[in-house]
Amino acid sequence: MADPSYPSDLLYHPEHDWARVDGDNATFGITWYAQDALGEVVFFDPPKVGAEISMGDSYTEVESVKAVSDVIAPLSGEIVEVNGALSENPEKINEDPYGEGWLVKVKLSDPSQAESLMSAADYEATLGS
Amino acid sequence: MTRYTSATEADRREMLAEIGVSSIEDLFADIPASLRLTRPLALDAGRSEQEVLAELRALAGKNVSTEDEVSFLGAGMYDHYIPALIDSIIQRSEYLTPYTPYQPEISQGGLQAMFEYQTAICELTGLPFSNASVYEGPSAVAAAGYVAKLATDRRKFVVSRGVHPHARESLATLAHAWKMEITEAPLSDGVTELPQLDDDVAAVVLSQPNFLGAVEDLDSLTQAAHDAGALTICSCDPLPLALLKPPGECGVDIAVGEGQTLGNRLDFGGPSFGFFAVTEPLLRRMPGRIAGETRDVDGKRGFVLTLQTREQHIRRERATSNICTAQALNALAGVIYLSWLGRRGIVELAELMLQRTAYARARLQEIDGVELLHDQPVVREFAVRLSAPVQDVIARCRQDGVNPGYALGKDYPEFADGLLVAVTEKRTKADIDRLAGALAAAVAKRPGPVEVGA
Numbered sequence: 001m002a003d004p005s006y007p008s009d010l011l012y013h014p015e016h017d018w019a020r021v022d023g024d025n026a027t028f029g030i031t032w033y034a035q036d037a038l039g040e041v042v043f044f045d046p047p048k049v050g051a052e053i054s055m056g057d058s059y060t061e062v063e064s065v066k067a068v069s070d071v072i073a074p075l076s077g078e079i080v081e082v083n084g085a086l087s088e089n090p091e092k093i094n095e096d097p098y099g100e101g102w103l104v105k106v107k108l109s110d111p112s113q114a115e116s117l118m119s120a121a122d123y124e125a126t127l128g129s
Numbered sequence: 130m131t132r133y134t135s136a137t138e139a140d141r142r143e144m145l146a147e148i149g150v151s152s153i154e155d156l157f158a159d160i161p162a163s164l165r166l167t168r169p170l171a172l173d174a175g176r177s178e179q180e181v182l183a184e185l186r187a188l189a190g191k192n193v194s195t196e197d198e199v200s201f202l203g204a205g206m207y208d209h210y211i212p213a214l215i216d217s218i219i220q221r222s223e224y225l226t227p228y229t230p231y232q233p234e235i236s237q238g239g240l241q242a243m244f245e246y247q248t249a250i251c252e253l254t255g256l257p258f259s260n261a262s263v264y265e266g267p268s269a270v271a272a273a274g275y276v277a278k279l280a281t282d283r284r285k286f287v288v289s290r291g292v293h294p295h296a297r298e299s300l301a302t303l304a305h306a307w308k309m310e311i312t313e314a315p316l317s318d319g320v321t322e323l324p325q326l327d328d329d330v331a332a333v334v335l336s337q338p339n340f341l342g343a344v345e346d347l348d349s350l351t352q353a354a355h356d357a358g359a360l361t362i363c364s365c366d367p368l369p370l371a372l373l374k375p376p377g378e379c380g381v382d383i384a385v386g387e388g389q390t391l392g393n394r395l396d397f398g399g400p401s402f403g404f405f406a407v408t409e410p411l412l413r414r415m416p417g418r419i420a421g422e423t424r425d426v427d428g429k430r431g432f433v434l435t436l437q438t439r440e441q442h443i444r445r446e447r448a449t450s451n452i453c454t455a456q457a458l459n460a461l462a463g464v465i466y467l468s469w470l471g472r473r474g475i476v477e478l479a480e481l482m483l484q485r486t487a488y489a490r491a492r493l494q495e496i497d498g499v500e501l502l503h504d505q506p507v508v509r510e511f512a513v514r515l516s517a518p519v520q521d522v523i524a525r526c527r528q529d530g531v532n533p534g535y536a537l538g539k540d541y542p543e544f545a546d547g548l549l550v551a552v553t554e555k556r557t558k559a560d561i562d563r564l565a566g567a568l569a570a571a572v573a574k575r576p577g578p579v580e581v582g583a
Binding site: 063068070 | 438444
């Protein structure tokens, strides 16, 4: 879907997840690279609102025509909102991974963890050419 | 590379030298001496091939099949007529491989057969999605329990005592590993009486008809389950479904069942297949795979594997089911059988069973020393109580060439005097009359003080 892009206002986790941090709150999703590697996403298993998630651990799954993959939490916190539109239109994860394809909104338990995430340039550098 | 490579003594020495041990015995050094058997296995001396074959033939001669006696034995597997058509199709070499092709779309015929099979199961169960079959009835019930666990995240099953004992055992075995608790719902006058359901019940597990042959009131049982936020799993006998309200229309969330009666021979208990159908919200929790119909690049009709969300192909090391192998052939027999019967034929067959079962029930009820165990509606099987020891009665009837049915006491101590009698379309009115005669004689011939004093 379109060309690779890694917006500079986001932070990146090496497991190909992004976080948009705003104080104690953050929005999570998967990167352009992740959706491209998965292929056409056909199902997003919505996690429960209120669930505690931990940085580096899986908090949900996305299923593509090729495989079912864990989605890793880039930061720790409590899920406060789930993108319900993905139940009907999981392809938004492919079409707009940083916009309509967001997965969850999280109340961060330790915002300082964000310091260990990568910038767009650093993340892109890990992907090679 | 040859497919069979023999190893000579010299080869063995070379291999041992290569890995640096001096004898084969050294390879077992890690097994503590206390765990080793220090004597030879207690086996008879070897015998010649001819002697072994003669012994096996003698053992095989002890088998009594449904061809050798007039059988009213059922209890989950039933003696239906198998049309010759089935063997002539399933023996085609294209169908004989037990494996899912790893590029399944190469096997268009196999996928089409699965697609037609799923369509038939959906029509029978009244549910929108069927997978391409599972191993057999009991493991289908257990797999359905897992779906309910995943979908509800609750910790208990309430299982009717009317569910087949094998299915209850299979579910209990797996539920133990899932740390799920099982509560049994008792039978009252032959049908399930649900206890109060709390908000930790994942599913109520039922059978239609139940093991005693009784038709359950699925509508109200399902309603009670749903009122408690639980799912309903129902193990269904597929042929009676031609007459009964489809489980899907009764609100059942997962309909499963034993497929043997659909064109598969008894064959000493297997192999057979299980069917598995669900409502839409459970689709992605379903084990196994679904074949789908589509169009190819030229717009022609074709078939693909559309869904296999819990399998290794797609979940890799996190797969939660591995139901993908040999039952395709048995399920194929099932769909051929259903096509052979047709929409009208399956209803006629079920009506025939219903009428003959009603006749048999009425005849046996007239016998002195035989009474109904319950008087619920039945389709193909019913239960009676005998005034003489059941095993003795069965043995006497079999001496007369009639197998009168299944001794319920084996699985139900509370029905130690119970006999379960099954009637298929193969049992004629004359056969039923013969059963009534043999049973009357066997029950009357009771030994002991009662008879002496009479």
